[in-house]
Each structure stands twice: as C-alpha cells, then as structure tokens.
Amino acid sequence: MYDKYCDAMYTICLRYTKNTDEAADMLQDAFIKIHEKCDSFNPAYELGGWIKKIVVNTAINHIRQNNKFDIVDSFESFEATLEEPEIFRQEDNSANIQDQLIQILKEIPTGYQTVFNLFVFENLTHKEIANYLEISENTSKTQLFKARKLILKKLQDKKILL
Secondary structure, eight states: OHHHHHHHHHHHHHHTOSSHHHHHHHHHHHHHHHHHTGGGOOTTSOHHHHHHHHHHHHHHHHHHHTTOOOOOOOOOOOOOOOOOOOOBOTTSOHHHHHHHHHHHHHHSOHHHHHHHIIIIISOOOHHHHHHHHTOOHHHHHHHHHHHHHHHHHHHHHTTOBO
16 A cells, blocks of 8 residues: 555655655654554545545644744735736646646745645635634635745746746
8 A cells, every 4th residue: 555655645745845854754654644544444435535635634733743834824805816827838848847836835935835735736625724724714815825926926937937
C-alpha cells in the first residue's frame, strides 16, 4: 500500500509545507495513522480517497501543532474575484509549469497556501475551511483572494503568463 500511494501523498504533503523534510515527516506521520486506523476502513469506499483524507488531516494538524499557520487576517469586505488567466507561454511545457507552480505555492505565506490548497485541491467550501481551520468564512475568503492575487503576480513576474 505504501509503495502504491507514497509518491502521490508526498506531493500532497509538499503542497502544505515549504520544505521536503517537513513533507517527509508529514507523510510518515500520516502512514502511521493509516496503519493504526486500517481496521476502521470501509471497503465500500475508495482506498485512495480514504488515505488522502488522512494525509490532508495530518498535514493540517502538523501546521497547527507547529504554530506555522499564520492567518493574515483582514477586516476588509470584498466581492471581487480575480479573472482566471487563460494564456500561458507556449514554449513552457506542462511539467515545467507544474514545477514552477509548486515552487510558487511554497513561496506564499502558510495561511494563503493552506486555504488555497483546501479550496482548490480538496474542493472544500469556505464554510468547511472555516470549520476545519477554526477561522471565519470571511477570513477564508480573504486568504483565498490574496493567495490567488499573489500567485497570479508571481506567475506574471516569472513570465509564465503572457
């Protein structure tokens, strides 16, 4: 099971931290929990989804326990959304773009990174994120807005976007 899922789950851990050693620690902790909870797995569900949920929960708990979740709170109210960029430079291949996006995610503040990951990759709503991270829905929305704005700026600075 470890051999089958470790690479994909390590990639998830990397999305929640800025360094490879921390990601490896998260992964190890997650697989220990998976082993301990294997009796609670319901075979009617997909194993990969169950494993992913434990890995994401472990990553979030790791961030909380190490006091690395710095929410950049804002009292500003906003309705604005960023337009999604559609034009990438043609000479960049998808693997190169993916590597650069992963690097950009490592460069943004942890609060932005965590909310962005939960919203974009885990498909959680702002209400679910707020409950999960014990923050307000508006803080979740603000973090996502600021994360998107910062990611877009970094993509433009690196000339990944036209």
